[in-house]
Amino acid sequence: MPLATKLWTLVGLSNFNESAPTDNFSILWRLVMISEISPFHILQCICLLWRIWKSINKVTFQLYQPHVRALVIQFYNQVLEVSFFAPSSTPKLLLPFPPSATWEPPPDDYLKIYFDAVVHDSGCSSVLVIRGSDGHEMLAAGMRHRGIVNLYTGELPATRDDITIIASRSLTHMIVEGDLGVVVN
Structure with missing residues (x-):
């Protein structure tokens, strides 16, 4: 006797439907299982x-x-x-x-740069935030990039924007954070 049929009988639904499910669960059985689970x-x-x-x-x-x-x-x-x-x-x-983890401020005279990205519908949304040692936001930006379908390449536009901002403002003391270790390195 298949496992699904045993479960079907234990729940008391074997007389509900004369043909108990086989090992591939039926849609009705899935609905019954979901309805038995509390929120x-x-x-x-x-x-x-x-x-x-x-x-x-x-x-x-x-x-x-x-x-x-x-x-x-x-x-x-x-x-x-x-x-x-x-x-x-x-x-x-x-x-x-x-x-989520709490934000830790950088040491005095340092900036902390955080970037992240998400890939969805053949596009990428990236965000970057620069904060000072007192925690105030110096810059926050978000962008949408089309044609990016990979998370590795999705993080790169945010990193490129970080580097552009750092170079344009001649910033030297910074800490870079992101959830993709390959890009940070």
Whole structure:
């Protein structure tokens, strides 16, 4: 007996549809499975997937090479943080997204330059922010570039704009930040 048929019978829907699903789940079965999940558990699952994606992004784009054991421990801790499998009777209040890191000001007489980009619909949107040591924004700009379909090349226009601004203002003391380690290096 296929696994889907066993699950179908356990949920009590075998008499609902005379032909229980095969191993490839039917649309009706997917809807039944989704309807059985509470909104709280859906939120927890989304948070868990977001955190896993964040870890994968760190490994892929920031050239972070952790030990396999460290990855397993990190994944296990993320599951515990979300408490998806915790037998708690009172659910924890979770944010829809994990809190982002706080901005740390650069040392005195330094500027901190941050750039980022996102690729969508065969185009790229890039943003760059320059802040002084007291935290005030000296410059913030966003641009849309057409024909860029790769994240690596999507970060490059923001970096090019950083270099242009730095050269035009004769800035020498700066810290460059971005989430793509290859471009920063």
